[in-house]
Amino acid sequence: MKKVSLEHAGHGSLGSKIFNILRDRILNEEYDKGQKLNEVALSKELHISRTPIREALKQLELEGLVRSEPNKGVFVIGFSHRDINDMLEIRYVLEGLAVELAIDRINAVQLDKIKEAYLAMEEASKIGNEEKFNDANIAFHESIYKGTQSQYFEQLLRDINYYIHVTSRHSIKQPNRLESAAVEHREIYEAILAGDKKRAVEKVKNHIRKTQFLVKHYYENKEN
Amino acid sequence: MKKVSLEHAGHGSLGSKIFNILRDRILNEEYDKGQKLNEVALSKELHISRTPIREALKQLELEGLVRSEPNKGVFVIGFSHRDINDMLEIRYVLEGLAVELAIDRINAVQLDKIKEAYLAMEEASKIGNEEKFNDANIAFHESIYKGTQSQYFEQLLRDINYYIHVTSRHSIKQPNRLESAAVEHREIYEAILAGDKKRAVEKVKNHIRKTQFLVKHYYENKEN
DNA sequence: TATAATATAATTGTATACAATTAGGAGGTA
DNA sequence: TACCTCCTAATTGTATACAATTATATTATA
Numbered sequence: 484m485k486k487v488s489l490e491h492a493g494h495g496s497l498g499s500k501i502f503n504i505l506r507d508r509i510l511n512e513e514y515d516k517g518q519k520l521n522e523v524a525l526s527k528e529l530h531i532s533r534t535p536i537r538e539a540l541k542q543l544e545l546e547g548l549v550r551s552e553p554n555k556g557v558f559v560i561g562f563s564h565r566d567i568n569d570m571l572e573i574r575y576v577l578e579g580l581a582v583e584l585a586i587d588r589i590n591a592v593q594l595d596k597i598k599e600a601y602l603a604m605e606e607a608s609k610i611g612n613e614e615k616f617n618d619a620n621i622a623f624h625e626s627i628y629k630g631t632q633s634q635y636f637e638q639l640l641r642d643i644n645y646y647i648h649v650t651s652r653h654s655i656k657q658p659n660r661l662e663s664a665a666v667e668h669r670e671i672y673e674a675i676l677a678g679d680k681k682r683a684v685e686k687v688k689n690h691i692r693k694t695q696f697l698v699k700h701y702y703e704n705k706e707n
Numbered sequence: 708m709k710k711v712s713l714e715h716a717g718h719g720s721l722g723s724k725i726f727n728i729l730r731d732r733i734l735n736e737e738y739d740k741g742q743k744l745n746e747v748a749l750s751k752e753l754h755i756s757r758t759p760i761r762e763a764l765k766q767l768e769l770e771g772l773v774r775s776e777p778n779k780g781v782f783v784i785g786f787s788h789r790d791i792n793d794m795l796e797i798r799y800v801l802e803g804l805a806v807e808l809a810i811d812r813i814n815a816v817q818l819d820k821i822k823e824a825y826l827a828m829e830e831a832s833k834i835g836n837e838e839k840f841n842d843a844n845i846a847f848h849e850s851i852y853k854g855t856q857s858q859y860f861e862q863l864l865r866d867i868n869y870y871i872h873v874t875s876r877h878s879i880k881q882p883n884r885l886e887s888a889a890v891e892h893r894e895i896y897e898a899i900l901a902g903d904k905k906r907a908v909e910k911v912k913n914h915i916r917k918t919q920f921l922v923k924h925y926y927e928n929k930e931n
Numbered sequence: 932t933a934t935a936a937t938a939t940a941a942t943t944g945t946a947t948a949c950a951a952t953t954a955g956g957a958g959g960t961a
Numbered sequence: 962t963a964c965c966t967c968c969t970a971a972t973t974g975t976a977t978a979c980a981a982t983t984a985t986a987t988t989a990t991a
Contacts, residue, residue, distance in 0.1 A: 495777055496944065522973070532946040537973090541762060545769035547862040553719050554952050554973055560858070569857040572808070576800035584796070633793040634784070635867070638771040642866060643859070720974065746943070756976040761943090778943055778982050934991080941984070951974070960965080 497531055498538030504529070505539055509548050509559050510645055516561030520549065546642065562646070564702045570646045571695040577639060578624065578691055582683045585630030586675055594676070596626040601665075601672045608661035613652075616661055620651050623668055627675075627687075654697040667693070721755055722762030728753070729763055733772050733783050734869055740785030744773065770866065786873070788926045794870045795919040801863060802848065802915055806907045809854030810899055818900070820850040825889075825896045832885035837876075840885055844875050847892055851899075851911075878921040891917070 505525075508514055520540060526533045540557045543549045549557045562570075585593075600623035607616035624647060628640040655661055667690045674683035729749075732738055744764060750757045764781045767773045773781045809817075824847035831840035848871060852864040879885055891914045898907035 498944085521971095523971085533973090534945055534947090538761075538765060538944095541765050542769060545766060547858065555954095556973070566858060569808070569855070570859050572804060573801070573859060573863070576804050577797070580796060580800050584793070631793070634771065634790060635794050635797060635870075638866065639797070639863070642862065646859075722974085745941095747941085757943090758975055758977090762974095779984095780943070932991100934989100936989075937987080939984100939986075942982080944979100944981070946979075947977085949974100949976075951972100953970105953972070955968105955970080957968080958966090961963090 496538070497535035498542070501525075501529065501531070501535050501539035502542045505543055506546070506548060506645065509543070509561075510649060512561075514559045516559060518559050519556050520559065521556065546645070548645075562649070564699075567646070567650060567698060567702070568695065570643060571650060571691060571698065574643065574647070575688060575691045575695070577636075577643075578627065578687050579684045581627050581631050581636055582671070582675065582687045583680050584633065584636070585627050586678055586680050586683060588632045589630030589675070590632075593626050593630045597623060597630070597672055597675065600626060601668045604661075604665045604668055608665040611661065613655055613661070616655060616664075617648070617651055620655075620664070620668075621647060623672075650694060650698050653701040654694045656701055657697050660697060663693075664690075720762070721759035722766070725749075725753065725755070725759050725763035726766045729767055730770070730772060730869060733767070733785075734873060736785075738783045740783060742783050743780050744783065745780065770869070772869075786870070788923075791870070791874060791922060791926070792919065794867060795874060795915060795922065798867065798871070799912060799915045799919070801860075801867075802851065802911050803908045805851050805855050805860055806895070806899065806911045807904050808857065808860070809851050810902055810904050810907060812856045813854030813899070814856075817850050817854045821847060821854070821896055821899065824850060825892045828885075828889045828892055832889040835885065837879055837885070840879060840888075841872070841875055844879075844888070844892075845871060847896075874918060874922045877925040878918045880925055881921050884921065887917075888914075 505520070514520070522533045522536050522540070525536045529536070540549065540551070544551045544557060547560065549559050551557045600619045603619035604616055604623065607613075607619055621644070625640060625644070628636050631637075655664065667686065671683060671686045671690065674686050729744070738744070746757045746760050746764070749760045753760070764773065764775070768775045768781060771784065773783050775781045824843045827843035828840055828847065831837075831843055845868070849864060849868070852860045855861075879888065891910065895907060895910045895914060898910050
């Protein structure tokens with residue numbers, strides 16, 4: 484288990500810092516599926532009281548990363564092959580709707596962020612920097628969601644945000660995927676810029692389907 | 708403000724009871740938009756300590772009903788006409804997908820709950836009991852979501868569940884809506900039972916569109 | 932009077948103490 | 962040995978105390 488310093492784990496209250504730490508750990512599968520997260524153990528390890536720990540656990544529960552059994556504790560949930568696929572099915576319909584709404588509502592700043600993200604992806608694909616590519620990828624889709632100017636889309640984004648991370652990370656493990664994904668995102672951006680809803684929706688949906696295919700491929704070829 | 712007894716407000720920890728109470732209040736617009744929810748004031752009113760209050764507020768925040776400003780407090784968010792419409796757009800695509808997945812995965816118990824819910828709606832429409840109708844309506848759609856056997860759909864359901872309440876409540880205020888809605892749900896149920904995905908998706912989407920139309924109508928004809 | 936600085940009160944954030952519940956083991960019985 | 966009961970320890974749930982931050986009011990100054 485990686486050691487962390489609270490100093491550099493997000494900003495804000497202790498609770499939110501702990502939340503970020505634990506979420507990363509779960510995402511990186513540093514905890515076993517079903518493993519119990521003990522409050523005192525965590526508070527001792529992180530050298531704080533149980534109060535912010537409990538706050539973080541509550542937040543994790545609401546994000547669906549752990550489940551809480553009354554008077555028993557919280558347990559990490561984990562995700563199956565099918566869960567990941569379901570999540571991409573949901574993204575398939577949600578992102579189609581999001582880009583449609585975003586074209587009507589997005590402002591210049593958000594549009595520029597999409598462009599920035601796309602350019603960063605191109606740059607990252609050239610130098611083969613997967614981590615940078617992944618970050619830019621997240622930023623790209625996040626900007627579309629925010630472009631809807633809808634508080635519910637923002638909330639849905641928060642909910643599925645970390646699964647986007649997981650799936651994205653796996654999908655770009657395929658050879659030449661960085662390059663092709665960069666092109667796909669450029670096409671999406673251009674369609675949005677042109678205000679062409681039909682084309683934008685089509686490009687986004689195709690992109691998600693391709694991601695879905697690659698992720699499925701990743702899981703099928705990984706032995707465990 | 709309606710007085711509540713903690714005894715009958717849900718089951719489980721105090722925090723979840725408080726959450727239910729506060730969620731209902733926000734939903735019933737008993738708090739003004741932007742109003743601050745003071746921790747000590749709430750704890751005095753409900754005769755408990757701040758700890759479960761904070762737990763409930765955290766949960767409300769994650770459900771998107773309040774926003775929290777660090778060291779300032781939490782404030783009720785409220786919803787606009789457009790927010791409601793966006794939520795129904797989201798439901799339009801999500802429920803289409805949900806019913807498709809559910810047809811493949813639903814089990815007998817869940818299918819029976821859909822039937823039960825539909826029958827309850829028919830009964831409620833006959834005697835004109837709006838509250839009972841509303842509850843059955845929620846149960847109906849909830850069962851479809853659960854029929855997907857997907858943890859993410861269950862979570863999405865939790866997230867938008869209360870907006871379903873709001874919109875449903877408003878839509879059935881139209882004359883004869885109970886009857887027509889009952890028919891629509893029967894058609895959806897029959898399509899699911901027959902395993903006809905195409906028809907089921909079509910019926911569900913049409914139903915949501917109609918709800919959307921009626922809710923829009925409700926807001927346009929209400930002066931405020 | 933209007934504004935700025937400061938002191939005070941109120942409020943949130945965190946730690947800790949206590950209560951209630953659950954888990955696990957010791958010991959007894961068949 | 963297998964199983965049950967009871968007791969103890971561990972863990973979660975709740976209350977309260979304290980610290981840090983923010984809001985409010987008061988006073989001073991122009």
